[in-house]
């Protein structure tokens with residue numbers, strides 16, 4: 001396969017300042033007529049050929065101006081169209097036919113439930129027409145769409161509507177004009193039968209914007225929460241980032257077949273409907289929170305991504321990392337900051353840390369790829385967001401915002417790079433950020449260790465810090481990173497101690513800036529011996545290697561002024577205690593030590609200062625993934641699972657009374673609201689019940705059944721079912737049957753049912769999955785079904801996915817190979833499940849290798865899947 005390198009970037013020889021399209025939808029095919037206004041760039045030689053991208057297109061005609069081109073004037077291939085000797089400035093007219101009905105890759109133009117829609121990022125536009133399909137070629141688009149009035153009463157594209165009208169033969173048209181030049185990946189069209197809800201928003205300068213959310217017929221009312229989230233996002237972006245919406249309309253369309261979560265096309269966001277549709281009976285609190293996030297994320301792209309886009313796909317995290325950071329900040333401002341932060345870090349550790357430690361590790365800005373679709377990764381997104389967060393921590397919020405303002409102003413309407421982004425922050429802060437930039441270019445996660453010493457006589461506290469960055473595939477030499485370390489010196493009573501002077505590193509208030517491998521920080525005038533609290537708020541994405549004493553962990557868990565480290569210390573206390581027992585023939589669990597953790601946890605649960613949602617997070621004891629990461633290699637999932645069960649049970653036994661009263665005493669308002677307060681309370685009740693279930697006690701299971709039967713919303717209902725599936729699969733059967741019977745609609749609920757089924761740790765689960773696949777409503781062609789059933793299996797059922805006999809790996813390999821034939825993006829994405837294969841003990845490793853090799857050797861493997869599998873096997 002061809003590898004594309006960042007260093008080979010070259011600006012395009014030709015630009016396309018203006019694009020006009022006429023699109024004629026008929027059931028069998030769609031005809032696309034395009035006028036490209038093409039200009040050769042100054043300095044490019046006469047006779048330089050023009051290579052337009054184009055795939056799966058049937059060329060009907062081609063002309064320059066009035067002159068129809070004949071053979072000899074252009075060359076056609078599978079990947080595009082080459083004009084051999086184009087003039088300096090000209091209009092190229094092409095007519096092509098495409099077959100959206102047959103397009104199951106969900107890239108380019110396709111049909112979902114009878115409606116036409118598009119997905120162009122990253123390289124889907126070339127499946128719609130011939131174009132320079134690269135993000136640094138930006139064009140002003142005008143699109144005229146024509147269709148049968150009954151088949152497609154709704155016709156949408158980017159920008160503002162400029163014209164519409166009736167035509168003969170029951171047909172009609174709509175014309176859209178987008179005044180903002182944009183790259184082709186932001187192009188979108190939707191045509192079909194859709195219902196909508198509408199609102200409007202007045203921007204800070206008084207401009208009225210029409211807002212519409214479209215969904216399949218009958219589903220529009222389920223879009224109310226998404227609309228509310230949109231309006232809040234628009235307001236927030238004005239207040240926090242000064243970004244004001246820049247078109248007359250903003251449309252969102254929810255479709256049921258979509259590879260990704262959503263897409264930020266200019267003025268016309270297209271969403272996977274699972275991130276739009278919600279009501280209390282069908283969506284959980286978590287679903288609501290995700291909808292809010294993703295609606296905000298796509299909207300925020302209007303500036304970070306659309307107004308300023310990426311020069312090339314290596315810069316993907318320029319828009320994605322920054323926009324994830326923005327959506328995290330939005331949720332933190334709208335909900336509880338501490339809780340959001342803990343949740344985000346949990347997510348980062350569960351996915352990005354795993355990616356970073358395995359064969360697919362790469363920097364947030366990679367310098368080579370085969371298929372860009374494979375680089376929409378958690379490193380680009382979530383680690384990219386952490387890097388932006390570190391910039392804010394390092395420069396301070398105010399200077400950081402000056403930097404973002406400068407970036408959005410200086411590069412408005414341009415396609416930018418990471419270097420240009422960083423330069424803006426250098427300019428406003430006058431700080432050299434060249435070392436900081438390594439966060440974008442170096443893969444892997446610093447491992448930090450530390451020692452402390454306190455001298456009572458001289459009142460001197462010494463903190464020695466050391467960082468190393470482990471090698472990652474293809475990068476053996478690493479240099480030290482800049483680590484912004486938020487910290488505190490926690491006293492006996494929990495207050496932070498001050499100091500008179502400090503030397504050895506740049507220290508500003510509660511921030512140490514570490515930029516070398518080793519740093520020794522001396523604090524003078526510290527009145528008593530502190531317990532140090534490092535990386536408060538998780539101020540840098542590192543792993544701390546030093547194992548704190550139980551005493552220190554518990555001190556922080558009880559008293560740290562930083563909620564993140566309070567939470568973190570309790571988790572790490574548990575992991576530290578359990579660690580030795582995780583080795584296959586390690587010592588038995590030390591129950592006395594766990595007792596001490598339980599009593600700290602009990603204190604948290606009793607505390608008046610902590611919110612229910614914080615308490616709920618504390619009750620979520622380390623999960624399988626946390627343990628597995630601690631073990632690192634030679635993993636036997638059955639063993640980890642059984643240790644986890646013992647830990648949960650030991651702690652549940654000690655907290656039983658408290659958990660039962662938490663569960664029964666918390667009363668929620670009658671009316672369901674998906675807000676942070678209420679969801680925190682529900683989460684606390686459900687977590688209490690979940691931990692109680694670890695007792696494996698009949699009485700508790702009856703409570704769970706009652707919880708299920710009396711649930712007034714999907715959050716509680718699903719929680720009850722998940723608890724039963726996890727702790728008492730046999731008792732879960734009748735509940736699962738009941739759920740299927742009574743909650744069959746909409747498909748988002750069916751997906752929950754699929755996920756629950758696939759999560760059951762039971763030898764019969766693979767058979768169960770086969771019978772689920774035979775359900776009429778299941779289809780491998782719809783990504784949401786696949787994610788629900790197999791995502792839950794690979795992510796949430798480690799003992800069955802990684803069965804010793806290899807049956808779990810085989811199942812997933814079969815599915816991936818099947819899907820690869822029509823949807824390589826989804827196949828490639830699913831292959832990620834195997835990234836942990838080398839961490840298993842040898843039997844499981846061999847089984848996984850056999851499955852991976854079988855995929856690698858399949859006939860006609862797609863380039864997407866091939867890149868993923870080869871890298872995973874390397």
Ligand code: B3K
Nearest residue numbers: 121122260262263373376
């Ligand atoms: N930019 C899109 C992702 C597109 C995925 C293409 N394979 C959604 C987002 O990150 O906002």
Ligand code: ZN
Nearest residue numbers: 297301320323
């Ligand atoms: Zn994004």
